[in-house]
Amino acid sequence: MANNKRWQVSQSITEEFINKFPELNPIILQLLFNRQLTSQEAIDQFLNPDYAQNIFDPFLFMDMEKAVSRILEAVAKKQSIVVYGDYDADGVSSSAILMEVLKNLGAKVDIYIPYRETEGYGLNKEAAKELVKKKVDLLITVDCGISNKAEIEILNQGKIDVIVTDHHHEPPVLPNAFAIINPHLAKEKYPYKNLAGCGVAFKVAQAIMQRQKSYEVNQLPEGFEKWLLDLVAIGTIADLQPLLGENRVLVKYGLIVLQKTKRLGLLKMIEKMSSKLTQIDERVVGWQICPRLNAAGRLNHASSAYELLITEDANEAERLALELNQTNQQRQQLTDRINQQAREILGEVKDEKILIAVGDGWPTGVVGLVAGRLTDEYSRPSLIISRYNNEIIGSGRSIADFNIIEAIEKNNQFLSRYGGHAQAAGFTLKDEANLQKFIEAMKKSAESQLAGKKIAPLLKIDAEVKLEDVNWALFEELEKFIPYGEGNYKPRFLASDLTIADLQTLGNDGKHLRLMVNHKTAAIRKTIGFCFGNWCEKLKKGDRVDLVFEVDINEWNGNRELQLKIVDLKIHE
Numbered sequence: 001m002a003n004n005k006r007w008q009v010s011q012s013i014t015e016e017f018i019n020k021f022p023e024l025n026p027i028i029l030q031l032l033f034n035r036q037l038t039s040q041e042a043i044d045q046f047l048n049p050d051y052a053q054n055i056f057d058p059f060l061f062m063d064m065e066k067a068v069s070r071i072l073e074a075v076a077k078k079q080s081i082v083v084y085g086d087y088d089a090d091g092v093s094s095s096a097i098l099m100e101v102l103k104n105l106g107a108k109v110d111i112y113i114p115y116r117e118t119e120g121y122g123l124n125k126e127a128a129k130e131l132v133k134k135k136v137d138l139l140i141t142v143d144c145g146i147s148n149k150a151e152i153e154i155l156n157q158g159k160i161d162v163i164v165t166d167h168h169h170e171p172p173v174l175p176n177a178f179a180i181i182n183p184h185l186a187k188e189k190y191p192y193k194n195l196a197g198c199g200v201a202f203k204v205a206q207a208i209m210q211r212q213k214s215y216e217v218n219q220l221p222e223g224f225e226k227w228l229l230d231l232v233a234i235g236t237i238a239d240l241q242p243l244l245g246e247n248r249v250l251v252k253y254g255l256i257v258l259q260k261t262k263r264l265g266l267l268k269m270i271e272k273m274s275s276k277l278t279q280i281d282e283r284v285v286g287w288q289i290c291p292r293l294n295a296a297g298r299l300n301h302a303s304s305a306y307e308l309l310i311t312e313d314a315n316e317a318e319r320l321a322l323e324l325n326q327t328n329q330q331r332q333q334l335t336d337r338i339n340q341q342a343r344e345i346l347g348e349v350k351d352e353k354i355l356i357a358v359g360d361g362w363p364t365g366v367v368g369l370v371a372g373r374l375t376d377e378y379s380r381p382s383l384i385i386s387r388y389n390n391e392i393i394g395s396g397r398s399i400a401d402f403n404i405i406e407a408i409e410k411n412n413q414f415l416s417r418y419g420g421h422a423q424a425a426g427f428t429l430k431d432e433a434n435l436q437k438f439i440e441a442m443k444k445s446a447e448s449q450l451a452g453k454k455i456a457p458l459l460k461i462d463a464e465v466k467l468e469d470v471n472w473a474l475f476e477e478l479e480k481f482i483p484y485g486e487g488n489y490k491p492r493f494l495a496s497d498l499t500i501a502d503l504q505t506l507g508n509d510g511k512h513l514r515l516m517v518n519h520k521t522a523a524i525r526k527t528i529g530f531c532f533g534n535w536c537e538k539l540k541k542g543d544r545v546d547l548v549f550e551v552d553i554n555e556w557n558g559n560r561e562l563q564l565k566i567v568d569l570k571i572h573e
Helices: 015-020 026-034 040-047 064-076 089-105 125-131 150-158 195-214 224-236 245-258 264-272 280-297 303-310 313-348 363-379 402-412 430-450 472-479 534-539
Strands: 008-011 080-084 109-114 138-142 161-165 179-181 355-360 382-388 393-398 414-420 424-429 458-461 491-504 512-517 524-529 544-556 559-571
Touching: 015 026, 015 424, 015 458, 026 472, 040 424, 064 080, 064 138, 064 161, 064 179, 064 280, 080 089, 089 138, 089 195, 089 224, 089 280, 089 363, 109 280, 109 402, 125 150, 125 472, 138 195, 138 472, 150 161, 161 195, 161 313, 179 195, 195 458, 224 280, 224 382, 245 280, 264 280, 264 303, 264 313, 280 303, 280 382, 280 534, 303 544, 313 363, 355 424, 355 430, 363 382, 363 393, 382 430, 393 402, 402 414, 402 430, 402 491, 424 430, 472 544, 491 524, 524 544
Parallel strands: 008 458, 080 109, 080 138, 138 161, 161 179, 355 382, 524 559
Antiparallel strands: 382 393, 393 424, 414 424, 491 512, 491 544, 512 524, 544 559
């Protein structure tokens, strides 16, 4: 498996760039350059994110003043407010952020989270009519709403003011909402574009904090909003938004808050994951907390994930944490099964530019996960489409070379609804008659955009280094790059022409590989390759190899040593 990857080492920085920042290690400088951080200000902000300095004024959003005065007026007049959320981890985090602020202000407020299987993503007409019947005064969407022109029209006619807070792709025609807070609008002046839904909800919370004094509402104590940052970290990581710029600051401080969180549901969930609260980092959030929160909306109703985030009852926290754990296990089994079925439908993957599988009865909550697995494995866009509950619903995942939401938008004549980002999108077809036409159109889009592009997993490498340069001083500098995530992956290095001094397999079934290597000096370095055990048969002492690795630390019995973790390996040519 390891040898089919294309290795791409980043373009080396110039002498001129090195001389501009003489105080920085050139390897660190290369990493900063790869993340497009090339000015003193951007570098300082990245290496030392500062909440007081590096968070933008929420009133830079064009409609923020208007939105916040309408919200505070509704709270003061005891008007009926509904927060309309979304069912994924970003959506429930965003909902919890806004609900916590509004409830503490003394608002008359309710939450509405749609049911994925029957209502789908975003606002829907039935819900809109129901809200009109209930005589709601103000509806605030979080993490959705930007492409719901028709539904917002129904709400407007029912005399409901609608404030849209969202971060999804701007549709060809914007809804006629009272106010729209979305950094992705072409006309929006807000300087940072990549906030998640929870980041946008947090900006609204910040703005409310700044304007609350002018209204007869319960006054929130200074610093109240900082205790919401644990939710911002969870939602931003879950939604795979880049951890650069303002997101980096929000997530860095959010992880600090998460390690001190008072949320009973999160504390119970972390206990069930057998993690220590003080060791919660971006990996634990991404691999353990987010899938559990997402599982609720995928298989049942997302309200259990939302309730877990806001509950103040210890027994309920225990029950919800247990329920989400079990739902997540079911979700894993179901995803494995559908993944298997989709592969059988696809058959042997050759040089197709896009993978498309259509099945019957696949729950809509897991089709995106299966699409994600296929895209990860085959390095090409994929669509998984399911006939489910009398609808044909699909989900797509993509690669950097193919903007999937643009392709879907171009072929939207076959769809009744759609939404998403460049790399991930969801859609519903009008009917069976449009299914094959849509598939053909998407294949054509992929063929034309990916023509001539080599499709193979791409392994991006930050820099080629000498083994001698990998030392404790470098490790300490690398620590400043945490939290890692989208747009700021853990740095990967290439070391070429290493000689194998010794090798052995590790683990009960010899699944892992331990390589002792040196490079033109007698100093031997220890490396570990998880799931690289099969290489032991292909290599022997004295062989020369090229290694792509991450710098890790190995701790045992109070000892600490640097350890190079193998990401990929090739025989040196």
